Amino acid sequence: CVRACVRAFAHGSVSVMCMCACVRACVRACIRAWECVCDVYVCAAMVSAMDEAIGNITRTLKNRGMWENTLMVFTTDNGGPVTVGANNWPLRGSKATVWEGGTRGSAFVHGTMLNKTGYTYNGMMHSVDWYPTIVSAAGGKVDDPGMDGIDMWPALQNNLTSPRTGFVYNIDKTGNVSAIRVGKWKYLKGHPGSHAGWYPPAKDDTPLEEYLATHESNAPPEAGPWLFDVDADPLEKTNLYSAMPDQVKVMEAQLSEYMQHYVDDLFSQHLPDPKCDPALYSGAWSPGWC
Secondary structure, eight states: OOOHHHHHHOOOOOOSSOOOHHHHHHHHHHHHHHHHHHHHHHHHHHHHHHHEEEHHHHHHHTTTTGGGBBBBEEOOOSSOOGGGGGOOSSBOOOOSSHHHHHOOOOOEEEEETOOSOOOOOOOOOOGGGGHHHHHHHHTOOOOOOTOOOOOOHHHHHHOOSSSSOEEEEEETTTTTEEEETTTTTEEEEEEOOOOOSSSOOOOSSOOOOHHHHHHHHTSSOOOOOOOEETTTTHHHHHHHHTTTTTHHHHHHHHHHHHTTTTOOOSSTTTOOGGGOOOGGGGOOOOOOOO
């Protein structure tokens, strides 16, 4: 995946066609190999096969004269699961938690339509923003006043300040967790997730269970709630909940506003989603839970 991405970047081209989730597919293929086969060589082979497939896609686009009009997006949907060897260092936590290590995702955007290139964008962006952003890049517009996503295309295209000022990490009554972001402030209540430590890259062949146990002990024992200034403290090491009661009130007010629109999810109740009916999608299951 990385080789294909670098190869594309080196040629300085991109297009109005968007290929998302390639990196996610790479990572998931690797994780499945690790979980099911526990063989790092199988994992490496699967990533190599994915790399070759992405190379085939970019080559085909070039051969068909579509490459210069293609916007290529590589993105992930969450941090990696430390329980199967993934690593989110230096951020805190794992996939399936609301710590930054479990929720911050990396992405790569490449295309000739970008006015500014070769930079790292540090503005706030949520995964729901991809839809209106890609539509905007293609020259369209999403007219849906109830949509959560925000058009980030002008910001990404020109490295401008993000129009997004906050978002919901997760609000789940069943799982007893609430986590929101307002500006630089992050507020968490309940149970953020089972793996709350910091997990540096392993330097030896220590068994995974022993490695996790060692670094789980590094996590602070406090039970929350938590308030973090994630601009100054992206590693979430300093809980400001007791020190900043006024900011806590602001966060509680915003959380209460979100709770007024809370809808119980179907997934945790093991209920079917009628929108996934294959009859609606020529026999394919869609959109699915993820």
